[in-house]
Amino acid sequence: MIDLLSDTVTLPTQEMRQAMFNAEVGDAGYGEDPTLNRLEALTAEMLGKEGAAFVSSGCQGNLTALLAHCPRGHEVIVGDRSDLYDFEAGSISVVGSLVLHPVPTEPDGRLSLDNLRSAIRDKSDYQCAPPGVIVLENPHCQRGGRVLPASYIKEVRELADEHGLALHLDGARIFNAAIASNRTPAEMAKDFDSVMFSLSKGLAAPFGSMVCGPGPFIDRVRRYRKLLGGGLRQAGLIASAGIVALQTMVDRLIEDHRRAQLLAEKIRDISGIRVEHPVIDTNMVFFRLERDGMSVADFLAALLQRGVRMGTLREGVVRAVLHYLVSDDDVDESANAIRSVLQAGPR
Secondary structure, three states, X not given: OEXXXXXXXXXXXXXXXXXXXXXXXXXXXXXXXXXXXXXXXXXXXXXXXXXXXXXXXXXXXXXXXXXXHOOOOOEEEEEOOOHHHHOOOOHHHHOOOOEEEEEOOOOOOOOOHHHXXXXXXXXXXXXXXXXXXXXXXXXXXXXXXEOOOHHHHHHHHHHHHHOOOEEEEEOOOHHHHHHHHOOOHHHHHOOOOEEEEEOOOOOOOOOOEEEEEOHHHHHHHHHHHHHOOOOOOOOHHHHHHXXXXXXXXXXXXXXXXXXXXXXXXXXXXXXXXXXXXXXXOOOEEEEEEOOOOOOHHHHHHHHHHOOEEOEEEEXXXXXXXXXXXXXXXXXXXXXXXXXXXXXXXXX
16 A cells, blocks of 8 residues: 555654663653653754643644633634644634634635734724734645745734734644755744644654743643643653654655655646646645546545555545655556546546
């Protein structure tokens, strides 16, 4: 099976497995797990932030960060095609009692300054939930893994400062964005008050995410992590894999980007599909199915029969995600399988 469903389907490397076996552990609930402490210190250093906290998932990371930023009843201004808005089970509202205020997402993943400005309500108007935080996603998953320009992020930072708002980054794949833009992770994070990133997306750790920010903010994140059932004991078993992921899996992400570009080129001229994005920034390829009588579900099922798995995030569009378990030969086979399915046509 060539599995392009997501970069979360990866298995931990042998080095990660060995590190987990040998991990020095302690009770993280008392701050006594040395391996977890090393992971959090390494993360803070790499992102250029004062502190970092390990959480079980990106969903928990975003939720704890937003709760740490603003009181219940405040608005979270977020893109209408963002992962946080679409795929985190409404946790921000259901658990966090925060109000999601969606604004249109541009084709390249930006939230236009005009739309952001219009979404920021007057804090003195008691009829409205007051604004609390703006959230950007970089790279932007549903917009094809596009990377936000540094100049744009600075403009949003200035807008947030103008209105006294926090700026949070859902940077689940921030290392992909850093590699694609030839910048350091710290440079990618510097204009944000807080950053969440995943250890299991692209980096192949078995699970876990990190939240980074100022020291007092991270203290609040840890309190909310406990409240949400994320209290940790011998977390070094997992943290050890995260350390290996950060030390060994970041620089190689450029290979995933190259293979995504290669796949896009190989399928761009196949009749019956249209590659969604002319520019492939990171490790994702989205293409629209334009074959009469063939649904996305039928296409994916036929592709699976040929040994290739892909997925969809919205009707009519297929997503392929490259990762370290996919080779150049796998890219060739995937393109051939797509061509075969479309040539066979609907059944």
